[in-house]
Amino acid sequence: MSNWIQKTYSYQIPVKYHFFFWIGYFIVNFVRWGSYFDDYVYSLKSNLVEFTIHIFLTYFHIYYLIPKFVLKRKFTLYFIAAIVSLTVVYVARTELNLLLVSSNIWPEAIGAQKAYSFNHIVAVTIGEIYVVALVTAIKLTSDWIYERKKNESLKQLQLQTELKYLKSQIQPHFFFNTLNNLYYLTIEKSEKAPDVVLKLSEIMQYVLYDVKEPKIGLLNEINYIQSYLELERLRHGDKITSEIQIKGNIDDIDIPPLLLLPFIENCFKHGSKNNDAVSLDIQFENAKDEQLIFSATNNFNVNTSKEKKHGIGIENVRRRLELLYENRYSLETKIIDNTFNVLLKIPIL
Structure with missing residues (x-):
């Protein structure tokens, strides 16, 4: 006292x-x-x-x-x-x-x-x-x-500081994975390496310059995810299949930047083993202008999940969701019939 x-x-x-x-x-x-x-x-x-x-x-x-x-x-x-x-x-x-x-x-x-x-x-x-x-x-x-x-004010500053720290973790995490892919291609002297460098530069521009605001348009985030998928296709070719579905109007929806990428990365982490094929289905739904529903489903390789190290991506997202939405969000991850499923629901602000 x-x-x-x-x-x-x-x-x-x-x-x-x-x-x-x-x-x-x-x-x-x-x-x-x-x-x-x-x-x-x-x-x-x-x-x-x-x-x-x-x-x-x-x-x-x-x-x-x-x-x-x-x-x-x-x-x-x-x-x-x-x-x-x-x-x-x-x-x-x-x-x-x-x-x-x-x-x-x-x-x-x-x-x-x-x-x-x-x-x-x-x-x-x-x-x-x-x-x-x-x-x-x-x-x-x-x-x-x-x-x-x-x-x-101090509490808000602390939350903002932690959010910035969590977001900063995503960027090197992503670039580290991409550079590993690029290293793999250069060792094989693949003709795809220059295309990977160009695509990576586009993504770097987005990450370093376009995501400084606390919110960003969902369409921009989807374009960013598509660029990431193109990078993976450059590495794996036809072994990568993906589909993005959009339900409802999402033109005016804003979300925290780099919030969804760890789920996409996680799909490739669980779905690839010795150049196995990866099938990925992504869906965005605007539920009655009140809730954004994001879902992702991909084939799941049990041996890959056991052998690979536990990354920071999903835990990072959970912490960001807690700070941003408290108890107003829902996140479910589960395995059903050799498929890894993610279901995220966040309020539309």
């Missing part, structure tokens, strides 16, 4: 708001007591004296006593300092009222009351505590609101 309070005191309310508060509070008291006594001259004089003392005591409490004693858990010293400060304030307020305002020290009291009497001391002390408590409550409330907004 003390750590929270200490953090909030790092925030300073702009001076103009202090000014507006005290002016407003002064006017209310001036009108109130002027109307009560039907003597606005007396109300003006007494409030000028008392508000000067209120301001001194309030700021002394907020900016000195609390940071020096309360935040350091020196509560005994805090109470001693508070009692001493209230005593000094009482004496100063009483003497200044007697000197500058009126010899009738407590005109609103029933019967004649003298200065330094028990009743007068209690009344003045309670009045000062009321003002200090009111202003301190306003300060703490303001600081709490500020701290809450700051924490929300």
Whole structure:
């Protein structure tokens, strides 16, 4: 708790708001007591004296006593300092009222009351505590609101930072795989190698320059997936068969960039073994303008899945989905009759 309070005191309310508060509070008291006594001259004089003392005591409490004693858990010293400060304030307020305002020290009291009497001391002390408590409550409330907004901003920044990190993992992961393919072709002195370099340069342009925004058009992402499939066909030739189906209108749908590629990569990881054929079916569906449904199905090679290392792709996507959509998404991956199936549902924003 003390750590929270200490953090909030790092925030300073702009001076103009202090000014507006005290002016407003002064006017209310001036009108109130002027109307009560039907003597606005007396109300003006007494409030000028008392508000000067209120301001001194309030700021002394907020900016000195609390940071020096309360935040350091020196509560005994805090109470001693508070009692001493209230005593000094009482004496100063009483003497200044007697000197500058009126010899009738407590005109609103029933019967004649003298200065330094028990009743007068209690009344003045309670009045000062009321003002200090009111202003301190306003300060703490303001600081709490500020701290809450700051924490929300920090949380969003943390999420954005993690999302950028996860997205940055995808790019080298993809290029590493593609360069391996290119290396394979150059060893075989394949005529396809130059075409792979050209296609890779197109994809690099997309990844390095076109996906800096948090959202990108789904059509652009599909074109990117098609470019990736063309790269795989350059390597494997007719052994790669794929089909992309689109249901509904997807022209205006935006999604986080590079969100779907790991699923496509995963299909090739599971589907190829010793240059075996890979059959891949991909489908995009706009479900009633509320939900985007992405599905991918490919032939599954059990021996390949056991031998190959567990990649970062799918786990990366799961983490990104959690950060982006919390519990508003659905992701299923399962194996049915030697086929690997992916079904992803995300809200259309």
